[in-house]
Amino acid sequence: MTKASAASPGPGKVVCMEDPPSPGPLLELGTAYWTSKAFLTACNLGLFSLIEGGNDTVERLAGALSLPLRGTRYLLEGMTALGLLEKTGEQYRTTPLASAHLVDGKPEYMGDLFVTLDRHFFAPFQDLETAMRRDGPVWPVDSLGRRVPLTPEQSELFTRGMHGLTGATGAAFGREWASGLSCRRHLLDIGGGSGAMSIGAAGQAPGLRATVLDRPVPCAVAREYIAAAGLSDRVDTLESDIFEDPFPDGPDAHLYSNVLQNYGEDRCRGLLQKSFGALPPGGGVVIAELVLDDERTGPPFPVAFNFLALVVTERGGTRTYDEYRSWLEEAGFVGIELQHLFGPTSLVFGTKPEAGPAA
Ligand SMILES: C[S@@+](CC[C@H](N)C(=O)[O-])C[C@H]1O[C@@H](n2cnc3c(N)ncnc32)[C@H](O)[C@@H]1O
Known part of the structure; x- marks a missing residue:
């Protein structure tokens, strides 16, 4: 990687020096x-x-x-x-x-993601150091970790932006669902946003129903995408608060896609316990997330996401598979498995035992 310096050590001196690495990568990083x-x-x-x-x-x-x-x-x-x-x-x-x-109107359009990153998330990065010092987000949040004020326009753009990010993941989830999860009949997509994951799943599994649970503005945006996909007969929305309202009876699978990353450990464990209580015996939970490797130093995208989590959430961040596994086990789920899904996203599965949690 480095070679011995060709410079003459001068008479009587022995110098053992190596050329320093080129600063090129640092210049690239600093100006990225x-x-x-x-x-x-x-x-x-x-x-x-x-x-x-x-x-x-x-x-x-x-x-x-x-x-x-x-x-x-x-x-x-x-x-x-x-x-x-x-x-x-x-x-x-x-x-x-x-x-x-990047051309609006094309089926694979994801430009709203970059518009959202520009309008919502670029400015907070100016204050990364502030967020580190205060160990809290640089914009105001309420007791449930929600950004306040969040205008309907911001909420709509954010939901469309997430659709740009999750659209391809949802299609991959659909293929996964069709091949491996087709025994499920009704998916509850908790914090489902634009419904990208439900649309992907229901689009591939003809017998599947899905319900996108979210706040009113994301639900309205989701209904638009669901209708455009021709799935309004099997995918509906439920305006509800994931922390304050009970989960509905009926769904035999719960999905958390890019949701747990926004909250601290206690809230995440609470949600998984709530899911365990609401699911029927034999029901399944799926976490679709950016999963860190055991050392927490890779892959690069889940590691970098933590800077965003630092500036805009109170206690959010990406986790290792072991962390998700321990939360699921604590809630009572069994048969826990990790599967890579698409890009930086992996799935963690758990099943509620037929006879309830082991004593
Ligand atoms: C990062 S987005 C993920 C959206 C979608 N699951 C995806 O993967 O594209 C998080 C979603 O959780 C929703 N959410 C956050 N807190 C919520 C709450 N207390 N009740 C209902 N939905 C909530 C947000 O509105 C947003 O749509």
Whole structure:
């Protein structure tokens, strides 16, 4: 990795030195936010959709966005350097990656995720050190850990943003459900947000019903996505508070997808115990989460998520499989298993014993 220095030690001196590692990776790390913020800004401006809509030169895009030419040019050149656009003469066009995922209206559109990251989550990162010192979020939260005030518009954008993140995971969950979990009849998607996981599951398993339980605004957004997927006859919504209201009778499977990461250990254990109480014997619980490795130093995405958890939640964070297993066992679940699902997301399964918890 390093080699001995070629510098002469000088007469009478023996120097054993190694070349230091190149600082290149540090420069890349320290300036990563330049390109990240530029990319998020491009998404926030709807740049990729506008280009596919024919605003494909600096002048046309600047006109469409009412922006000066200089910044518009830099943004187009920057997105080209990142491999999201191609340039021929004075014209830009989207690459297949940008075209599939960053153009509004396409089935795999996930641009709302990046708009949410730009509008909601970029600013709190300015105060990462503050969050570390106070061991608490940089925005106000209520006694249930909810951000206050959260306007309906913010809640809607956040739900659409989560759909961008969870859409592909939901499709993978559907394939998993169809192959391994098809004995279940009714899924309760707790804190289900846009319903991405329920849509994925019900879309693949024709006999399955699902209920997306969340607050009113996410439920309204979920109904839109459910209808667009043609699943309104089997996927419904329930406006309810996961901490304050009882879980409904009926569902034989409970899903927590990207929910436990937002809360401290006591709340997570309380939710799993509540699920154990509400599920019928033989019912199952599924946790879909970013799972840390045993040393808690990888994989990179679940590790990095903890910085977000630090700035916007009171006690949230990612956990190891052992932590989830111990919470599930404590609640009474058996047959606990870990399975990788998609990207950084894994599933942890547990089953409520037919005869209740072992004595
Ligand atoms: C990070 S999002 C996850 C959404 C979805 N499960 C997914 O994986 O995309 C967390 C969800 O939990 C919901 N939530 C948080 N606290 C809640 C509460 N007290 N009652 C009902 N829903 C809640 C939020 O509205 C949000 O939709």
